Amino acid sequence: MENARQLGGYRCADGRRIKDGVLLRSGKLSGATEEDIQLLTGRYHLKKVIDLRMSDECREAPDPDIPGVKYFPIGLMQENRNDHEVHEMTGMYTKDPARAVLQMALSGLMNGNMYLGLAFDTYSQAGFKKFFQILLDYEDGAVLFHCTGGKDRAGTAAVLLLSALGADREVILRDFALTNIVESGRIADIMKEARKHTDDLEVLGMVRSLAGVNPEYMERMLDAVLERYGSMEQYLLEAFALGPQELQLLRNRYLEGRQI
Structure with a gap:
């Protein structure tokens, strides 16, 4: 599975x-191996997938049907919105991710505004409200959320979940930026391919941010x-x-101990 990790241990x-x-x-679970699924159900006792x-992303790469696990689809972006930013964002997970990311960088569309949209758009807020409702309806086992x-x-x-759990800003941003470490190999491959098409340092910097994450964009969202x-x-x-x-x-x- 891509970009997989847990939030356990954060203060x-x-x-x-x-x-x-x-x-x-x-990331998406469509490529999960039998070993991955055994880890999720055996070690983590997975109960819910959000x-x-x-x-259309779900149709093209459906999650596997895992016995004993409840599946909750919650779209955070309007369907049929004909949004170039969305199409280009999902394009980086095609067979030619370097080309897709380079096109995004050259278009200038992905500049962090997507995070602002997720934070303030009423459709996105309604989706996150459902997300929290599912998390509140918890008994045991693990909950996995993914895009x-x-x-x-x-x-x-x-970021929103850690905020609700009372994590400080440093912890929140550190977890957000961890993608750049977890996915360092994939990011390096994309950078290598991008350099075959451009030597513009500004464009290459944007490619790196898009292939991974740019914490400055999330800081901007939190400030907003x-x-x-x-x-x-x-x-x-x-x-x-x-x-x-x-x-x-x-x-x-979700936190150890109990505050009365």
Whole structure:
């Protein structure tokens, strides 16, 4: 599986850490091997998969049917939107990712505005509200959430989830940027191919950001949330109906120990 990791161990509210092996994130599961599935169900006791892709992505690369695992498709972007940014974003996971990423860099479309859209678009907010509702309805086992590459939509979901669990900004951005380490081999391959077509350092810098993630874009989103809502807590309340009671329940579900 692409860009797969867990959130366990991060220090959050009240000094408590996220439980090990309960919150997983990744790219699409269509390429999961039998070994991958055995790991998910055997070691992590996977119970729920939250798919953040659009329906055409799901049709083209469907998740496997895993016995005992509930599947929740939650699109975060409007369907049939004829959005060049979306098409180019998913294009980097085709048979020629370097060419797709280079085209994105040259077009200038992917400049971080997608994260702002995910944060403030009412359709996206409705999707994230469902995401949190599923997480609140938790009994045992692991929950895995993913998009296609596991870095933009799943990355934004992880940022919001870590925020709700009370992680500080440094932890949140460190997890977001971890994609650049986990996917370093794929990023290096894309850079190698891109250099065959251009020696423009500015373009190559954009290619690197697009092949992986650019933490500055996510910092911009977090700053915009604070500017518009005044605090992350107010944003979580207004956008996703996560008030103090819901936040405490979420933290009791996923953090070690229990705050009364």
